[in-house]
Amino acid sequence: MSGKITVLPDEVANHIAAGEVVERPASVVKELMENAIDAEATQIDIEIGVGGKAYIRVRDNGYGMSRADAELAFERHATSKIRCTEDIAHIATLGFRGEALPSIASVSKLTLLTQTPGSFVGTRIEIHGGEILKIMESGSAPGAYIEVNDLFYKTPARLKFLKSAATELSYINNVITDLALAHPHIGFTVKNNAKEQLHLSAENTLLQRIAGLFGRDAIRELVEIHESAGSLEVLGFIGLPSFHKANRNYQKTFVNRRPVKDKVLSHAIQQAYETLIPKRRYPVAFVFLALPVELVDVNVHPTKMEIRFINSQAIHQFVVNAIRKTLSTALNTRSLPALETPDESEQSAFSEPSDAEDAQFEFSPPQRNRFPGEKRVPQGEPCKGAPFLSEFPESTENSGEPSEFRPFPRPHRSTPGPASLPAQEGVISQIQPGSALFSRMRPIGQFQETYILTEQGNDLFIIDQHAAHERIFYEKLQTQLQKNALDIQHLLFPVSIELSHREQAILEEYLPTLQQYGLELEPFGGNTYILKAVPAMLAKADYKKLIYDILDHLTESGKTTGVQEKLDDLLKVMACHTAIRAHHRLQESQIIALLQQLDGLQLPYTCPHGRPMIIKLSLTDLEKKFGRT
Incomplete structure (x- = not known):
């Protein structure tokens, strides 16, 4: 036919x-x-x-x-x-x-x-x-x-x-x-x-171009990277570990000057910063990889954004080593621990099998791609964690190094409280607001200055201090907004914030919303804005980092979520920036104040992002672990 x-x-x-x-x-x-x-x-x-x-x-x-x-x-x-x-x-x-x-x-x-x-x-x-x-x-x-x-x-x-x-x-x-x-x-x-x-x-110069696109604030915590091995060369600028973002908008990769989104390079950058930046944060990197054109296939997709390397594993390890060597030098420390080559299961997550996987890079070196006139950027100041609640009594004790466990002396045993809080596999899932259950807990101490340990009756409770404090701020901000009673604090010294032109476009769209949420920003010429007021609860936050993270989240959420979800994301980011951090030493009086505030919450068992805030271990569970029953 x-x-x-x-x-x-x-x-x-x-x-x-x-x-x-x-x-x-x-x-x-x-x-x-x-x-x-x-x-x-x-x-x-x-x-x-x-x-x-x-x-x-x-x-x-x-x-x-x-x-x-x-x-x-x-x-x-x-x-x-x-x-x-x-x-x-x-x-x-x-x-x-x-x-x-x-x-x-x-x-x-x-x-x-x-x-x-x-x-x-x-x-x-x-x-x-x-x-x-x-x-x-x-x-x-x-x-x-x-x-x-x-x-x-x-x-x-x-x-x-x-x-x-x-x-x-x-x-x-x-x-x-x-x-x-x-x-x-x-x-x-x-x-x-x-x-x-x-x-x-x-x-x-490349550094001037980065400043023109991302603002002068961005280049203050960048260091130059320039390493070569045979026919491979990597150059550009990478961020110090103190400089990280909520998404990959400040992470740009190029192969032979072609902008690409490549799993091998993205994974290599993230792995190079392993243990150096917080989880769920992304390093800042402007990385240019140069190699012979016959070793990379750019004809994979009509948009030409995807590529395929002939020897992806060698390139991955080269980029990881180059970044870690650069960071080690910039931080004036001993060499950072070498990272082993990922095993086959990990490799499959970021590279594709190739018949030429064993090819060696023995070609003549490529023409030098260094951008002229570049100088190393001085090391920037490390970011500081947000301070704790103003309602907490101020601590007079130096925090020192984090201890594994810091007990609070309390010679007497508290009176057993009411019935145990309901839990599913140790994670608290339901607590009735206003029941004063948290206030009845007796603080025992801190573990790794991150988790608060308390006891009540025959139960041991482990509370994530950042998640708990984050929930407190989140619900307070929600309540004030619903009552149209948000406390605003005008800054004595307004803060100048430089944005990339992409961030500027996002900010212009959301300026009225940010104003409603207590963040008063005004244009100050070019891509610079002045922050003049913030919600009173955020008075001790890192304002620049707060604005940058809000814009990062708005950029990402704008692609998939509705208006209400975007607004809720704003509250979550604001609460996160104000809450006490992990590895922050608290006095017993501060912990008691935090527990009292938890009793007034509607949902005091998860952080605003849905992660568990508190875990319960019963005496019976512990005795089973130790073979006492």
């Missing part, structure tokens, strides 16, 4: 390609920026309207195109980057598939203006929905100007899946950040709804 297989019309094929390449406005910005960079532009200007849904305009001063090349550029698989199959294994440019322009033109109203240097006239091409409307001579500056209007206007089903303008803008900002960071020698300007959002001068 015949007639089932047909060749797809060009229009259908272009729409399929567009589905792979053009996912959202940020995809368009990425493709157009990469084309400009490959065209050796030294200045790229970007304009965005309504999160890219209304218009995207990209102008560059690269080498432009002749009329013949401009017409060919809108044919599928037309490219200047490769000529034969062998070229695919030696790709050094950002774009090479030849699908970007025809894919974008098939789902938008596109206008191209281009002219080569030295030409007297340029070319103008207008395409709507893949249909060429106009090709004509036109005056133009050398380089290329591409305007994309009404993205997805012919595919309304795709259009309705786009997020809000602010969310789409955040995706665009991430793309711009990655490519601007990878090419500090190129100047960039960005306008959002006709308002200048970013201005980066050409010929920056």
Whole structure:
């Protein structure tokens, strides 16, 4: 039987390609920026309207195109980057598939203006929905100007899946950040709804570019990394252990100057900081890996963000060792403990099997990729934990080193309390508010200055002091907000906070909400904001770290959660920053005050994030463990 297989019309094929390449406005910005960079532009200007849904305009001063090349550029698989199959294994440019322009033109109203240097006239091409409307001579500056209007206007089903303008803008900002960071020698300007959002001068050093994108505060706790082994080279800047974030927004990885999201590199960075930063926190790293192009496959996915290494295990270990060596030197300590190569089960979590896994790096060293003019950044001050509740009596005792167990002297035995608290496998799951059960517990001491030990009757209770204090602040903030009675404290000395342009866009969207939650922020020029007031309960918090973490959480939660969940996340972050930390010594009077406050809570058995706050061990359970029953 015949007639089932047909060749797809060009229009259908272009729409399929567009589905792979053009996912959202940020995809368009990425493709157009990469084309400009490959065209050796030294200045790229970007304009965005309504999160890219209304218009995207990209102008560059690269080498432009002749009329013949401009017409060919809108044919599928037309490219200047490769000529034969062998070229695919030696790709050094950002774009090479030849699908970007025809894919974008098939789902938008596109206008191209281009002219080569030295030409007297340029070319103008207008395409709507893949249909060429106009090709004509036109005056133009050398380089290329591409305007994309009404993205997805012919595919309304795709259009309705786009997020809000602010969310789409955040995706665009991430793309711009990655490519601007990878090419500090190129100047960039960005306008959002006709308002200048970013201005980066050409010929920056990498450190200057990081400061321009992430703020000068970010570079104060960075140290330079530069290590090589054979044909492998890693360079860039990494954060000291005191500098960590709530997500990976400050973790950028590049392979041969190509921004990538790679499990091998991400895992290597996280493992290098193992035991050096708190759990569920992420190190700051701007890491550039250089290696021969034949040892990495960039042709894995149409977006070119995913790559595959020939010897992923060797690269993983090289990056881990380079980071740990750099940190050891920066901290003036003995070498950090060497980390063993992960076993096969761990390796499978971040690398893919390869037939060439045993390949050796014996190629000639790559051309030096060091950014000129870089100097090591002085070591920053370590972050300090948030102080304890102002309601607690102040401690007069030096904390010293954490002890394994610090008992409180109490010669007499307390009177047994009421019936034991209900628990499931030792974890307290239900406590009735207002029952004064916590107040009846007798403090015994602290374990590792992190867990409070108390007894009541025949039961031993272990309380996570940070989780307990976090719950107290969370419910207090909730109550004050519900009653519209949030206590605000104006700062005697306002705090200056520098943001990345992506953080700035998030902050602008949520400024009214933050004001409602007691955080009064005002623009102070460029990407700098002034914090003028905070909730009174947060008066002793680290304000900069608080704002950065709030923005990190808003960036992440904005992708998946609704408004109410975002607002609740704000309270959780604020409570976390105010609560006492682990390894903080408490006096018995402070513990008693904390227990009394727990009795007034609605849900005094988990932290705001849902982790257990208290565990019960009965005397019977202990006697069974010791074989006494």
